[in-house]
Amino acid sequence: MTSPIRKIYFGVTDRHQMFRLFDRHAQRPNRWQSDDSALYAGEWFEIARAEHDYMLEILPPLWMRGEMFAMREFLTGSITSVFYTLRINEVTRFFHAYCDLSDPRSCHDMRDAIVERERRPVKQMTRAERIEHIWSATHDRYRGYAGVDFSPEHRGKRTVMVYGTSGSSFQLLDHLTETQIAEKLPVHLRHLPLAEAA
Known part of the structure; x- marks a missing residue:
């Protein structure tokens, strides 16, 4: 089952907020007793450049490809953090997302979804957002x-x-x-x- 790609926070997170959002499902019942990949896959939010660079320097990334890099440590199953540097409406911005690396299109689909969402000329929010x-x-x-x-x-x-x-x-x-x-x-x-x- 593919999890929907979804923006989970509006605004640019500071370091404290970023780490909170990395595991915003920490209180879930029966944690670690089942595959919770679907809870995380598809989640994304914006971070500041300092936080992006900090995460790049923590550990050598699993891989770097153009405007993105993946963390070496997996959160659960085949889900890991992917960090993006994207130029949107002539502004360079930074994002964190959870991608399922078992799907070779996951990181590219995520990038495209972020760009499409953030290019909207009028700020709007869905009920789900x-x-x-x-x-x-x-x-x-x-x-x-x-x-x-x-x-x-x-x-x-x-x-x-x-x-x-x-x-x-x-x-x-x-x-x-x-x-x-x-x-x-x-x-x-x-x-x-x-x-x-x-």
Whole structure:
């Protein structure tokens, strides 16, 4: 099963944010007991040049090809970090992505998807992108996975803390209302036009 290519954070991450996003699924139930490649494959976000260069210098890369290099250490299965230096709309920018190296097209498809997404003249976010940004930006204390308090068909799904008139509680991430999504997004992202999913 191929995981969709998806932007998981809006903005340029600093080093702390970058390392948090490397394993934003760390709290998942039964970690390491199954192949979680599909959780990571296809995820990407923008980084600063300093972070790109830092990652290049940590270890010799597995390979370097033009505007990209792959990390030698695999996250899970055949999934590893690939870092890109891309010229988009006359600006050089830097990105991290998780690619499945068992697919020889994976890194090129990822590059093309990033360029296509970032070339849009008007900033927009799909509902899925809003949801992914909320998950990425929420502190571990305020996000988790549905447990015994949820019906069996929802257990193991992602949850976030929501606040209401009767207090706070965890709610399924994918079930957030548009109002709750707006409340959880940073101010500069709340009023971006809603894009149709590709």
